[in-house]
Amino acid sequence: MARIEEQDGQVLGAGVLLAPDRVLTAAHVVRPGLPYVVHFVGVPGVPGVAATVRADEHVPQREDAFGDRIGDLALLRLAQPQPAEHTTRLYRLASPHGPVSMYGFPAGDDGGRWHGATLVAARGRDHQVQLRPQTQGELAAPGFSGGGVVDHETDEVIGIVLSVDDGPNSVFSYMSPTETILSHLPQAAAWSEGAEAVDPTLRPGATGTAGRLDLPFATELASWFRGEGWPVLVTVVPARSGRAWTLTRAVTLADRELRTQQNTSAFSHDPPETVPPAGGHDLALDVRGMTDSQVMDRIAERLGIRGDPRPERLGALRVPLAAVLVGVDQAAEPDALLGLLERLAQQGARLLLVFRRRGGRAAQAAESFVRLPLHARWTRLHRELDHIVDELGPALDERRGRVAADPGTRQLLDRAEAGVRRTRMLLAWVAHSPEREREPRRADVLFTFEDAAERRRRRLEEAISLLDERLRRREELLGRVTAEWPLCRERAAARGGDRVMEAYRLYELALSLLRQSPCDVDEAETAVRHFVGFCSGTAPGREGTP
Template identity: 45%
Template sequence: MAAGGGGPAVSPMATPSWAVRIRGADGEIAGAGILLTPQWVLTCAHVVDRTADVMTAEFVGAVGHGVPAVPARLERDAYVPETLDADGDPSGDVALLRLERPRPAEETVRLHRLSAPNREVRMYGFPYEHNGGIWFRATAVGVCGRDGQVQLIPASPGELASPGCSGAGVADSDTGEVIGMVLSGQEDRHGNRFSFMSPVETIVRHLPRLDPVTTGPSAVDPQLRSTADDILPELLDRPFAQRLAAWLRDDGSQVKISVVRHGDAAREATLRRAITLADRELRTPVSVDRASLDPPGTVPSAGGHDLAVYAEGRTSAGIAERIAERLGLPHPEEAPLERIRAARAILNLVVVGVDEAVDPLGVLDLLDVLRADGSRLLLVLRTAGDCHRRAREQLLTGPERGRRARLVERLKEITGPLAEDLRERLAAVAPQGLRPLDSDLVAAHAALADLLRAADAADHDGEGQGEALLGPGPDLARYERLADRVEGRLTAGVAALDRLRDRRDELAGRLRSYQVMHQHSLRGEEDPAVDGLYLRAHTLLRARPCDVRAAEAAVDAYTGRVDGHAGATGPVARDGHGARDGHEDGYGSGDGRGARDGDSGEDGRGARDAYGARDVHAARDGHDRGDDGRGARPGHGTGDGGGDGHRSEDGYGARDGYGARDGYGARDGYGAQDGHGRGDDGRGARPGHGAGDGGGDGHRSGDGYGARDGYGARDGHGRGDDGRGARPGHGTGDGRGAGDGGGDGQRAGDGHGARDGCGAGDGCGARDGYGAREGYGARDGYGGGDAS
């Protein structure tokens, strides 16, 4: 807002009028600044060149053409350089510049006190290559260090505050108020990128003269601020001070409830001292110097709380309004509790005198809303009466029981199903680069046992004992952090092992495909060296747990040799060209080279791509076999049957040819619906016969040509329901097979004829084909599988 406080401090789109670009005496951009009054510019001490008499302040958001430039000098008594304490914590780094010529008052902005945790903020700075200025977005995530500085996490890696941004105003994205100033940006050795801001309260503490240009109520109600008498040594309750300092440093307890009775001067003074030292603005160098002489562990860090409220005589609605104001929640027409509930804001809140509020139970309900959203609460009551018991149950023991129960269930999931998932993966593949997780699981089991023992003790002991066991303490926070750590490690371990298992399966598939390719390329020869490489790779992949790295090396060695062999012998045609004893024009299976003595390879004439593959007579479009190893749906593959083999996509005899719906194999024709001797389901046509020359007296009813005493079995020419030939039937001299190879090719079991016929066992071209593995059709041979 302007100096008069009448409008938003920052427009979401425009360059802010209060943004100042500061140049050093050498003319280079040194950093940024904030115009607070017509003559004062706030910036970082490290931006200022103390050796230079004059610097230049440029107002990039000024109305009109050009960028006004005004000489500026350092205010000598308003310079607080950065200092480091014994632990390396920084402090200070603020300064004021005075302009030689004043700027219009409407260009100025006031600082605003606002609770910062988890707020979305924006900064306008002047990094390299952005001399005109650019917005940076970030989230204020929490206090760090004893000076109360606030850590900022950039919204994206490119929005880390960089040189040229130091001294820039930090504006709250919701309200537009300037709530701090950028100090620096850093990237640590792990690649984490973040920056820091000095919140308004810390700036005012270092430069008290800025209080008149600062808006927003103080974070501490006047009744809770330290007095001069509070420094007396006899007024320090050391154990109480240590407990307060621990909570204010975030000891892991979400809710702390204490009783400080009226008249207990030591506890009252100790409480005021802790609240004052934990406030960024009230924690003055004098108070810190005094406290430095106090016992160790009794001094909290600045920023330990966001708001300290004195509740005596106030209503719950009034306290809610105080909280909403501190959180910067707009829309005063809405009830403050509803604004707080909708904002789901998180803060560290101290409320003193809860039981002396106008409506204590209403205050407890308000605080329960904040607790449920994650706020930390320090409650101080004046008596240990009914309100105290209600507060403990509503805000402490009840939620702690639920928290403990959720943690128990989570640890059971970690030590049960998640651990079992890990063991299952470890049994399948050997871990590579995965740290051992046994100690993590042991710690999780121990934490689970400890929590179960405590729950059991609470069930069997008295009410007071149970409350003590279920009370707040660092154990739950510690176990929650343990659960986070173990769950994260186990989940990552399972994911890493899953990737190894997937890689193992990929390698197994690759090995199989190369083994098939190699077998086809051998043409009946053997290669012991390559076979040895295959056996090693296969053995490593089958081992449990599988060493995927070693298996991959073995597979690479094998595939490299196969690739080299294929390069030396030449490529093998997909349709089987190059069969050792097969047809010269490439009859043979698509993935074989043909058998040594037959018309097809191990996968036989009529295999998936057999007998000329996709562009020859068999396979998907060839004799007696489709993609699934069965005969082509309409064809039969006789040497002299079906004219000259006319065939459409479905085989020998298209829709208008032999075996077509209206041809020799139609329902009322010679063969099946799809061909000679074959019905819709592979059986012979109901009235047809399917033989090349046997239609005269071989007609068959219900189950085929010649049925039990005919030429064919239930399924037609030489084939029963299960692929066997008719019991008494026989193959014709020029049987249904190759050109003229049926005469003396009779073979029991798997051959061309059963006990005395031509298609027994597995029929004419049965499971092992027209002459078994070495005959006309192999396992998937001429009329293979279930083909006729």
């Protein structure tokens, strides 16, 4: 818990003691060459320590070609090293999720304060992570910049706070996760723990082959790393081949820690469609000789799951797993591993399964992980569209023919009807589209259609439910009028005069409005109140006790 100040005592931000002589902070807190004072608030009796930052350990915040903020990291060097037992370590954690705590120094609180937050999602090409405060009073103020972020599940420091949204109504702050920090400051790897995402055998140079890009394969891989198409990609990559080099290139560029300015510059002239985004996977494993239990342990370690690495726990994670597994057919128990991977796929995991030989298990995996489930999803979509067009649409029409919509819900009903018309056109497209439109790489079309079908189905079900409520109200009113009439007629006859004719007129008016198609329930209910009020002897338009 380091508090960073100017020499005059002005608090600038927070930091994390990684080594006896190094404090990690945000670059906008400090500038190279200027003197600073660092106080360690968690260690009683330690005086402030002089510190400076060198230019080669200062990564200023800047915008990349897409306008995203990147960098904003620095290492302060202390003039007097601190005891090693006071240091902490950065921890690598894939797909951060769940509750965290961060320590900083809001204005007027030099002792510091813990704030709670929830990790929302990564943003931009630097993979900075949004933090949502647990309460309105826990928004990270500027004095939190550079402070450590502690994951509740693992009790590890998984990054540092960078900035807070601008403006009076700002909600989010942002964290640079460990692997992003290491991509900018690789020297900090000496003070880091946690499993690296990419096995050494899957890094550049490990294949022993020349770096010749397989353009179609690189494009296919980049698309998968971007989250496009079917979530499981099954491919065959011989161990020593151009495809193997293309695979290691893609895995490296898609990793937050390994994707550095140096290797992105080396591939800067490659076609952009072949370059995957940073953060495109959570881990890349060479599974040769590994059992399914060992693979599950590696996955759990990367996701911060401790003590209970069952596949079922992955289903509770807000961020789905994205994993590359190479040499699936060379695993210790290939069939058992495929069984585990099938369970993960059913929970929404994105999997890149690499086999070394064609046919056999590679063909089996392509069939069970891609072709069959993809075909089943298209078939299920077709049934859903049929259900909307042949059942829900007519059901809505039938009810609208019997009862008029409430003015407040008329727009919803009109949108539901329009959805049926659009679904009819979509159904024709699905029924007659060429087979190439249903390839795995075009599965995003399927997902879009599924989302549209679900929205339209829910809207129709809501509209039908609202009309059913009005129909039930109509039946209640009809029952009340018919039950009230005999007693009302007797009372009117006993009182003499024209009361029988007036009662009959009000009865007929209410009855005709209730039997009208479509029935305006609101108008009919008003007529029923007049009739019942007349029968009970109250003033017209007011309902008394029958």
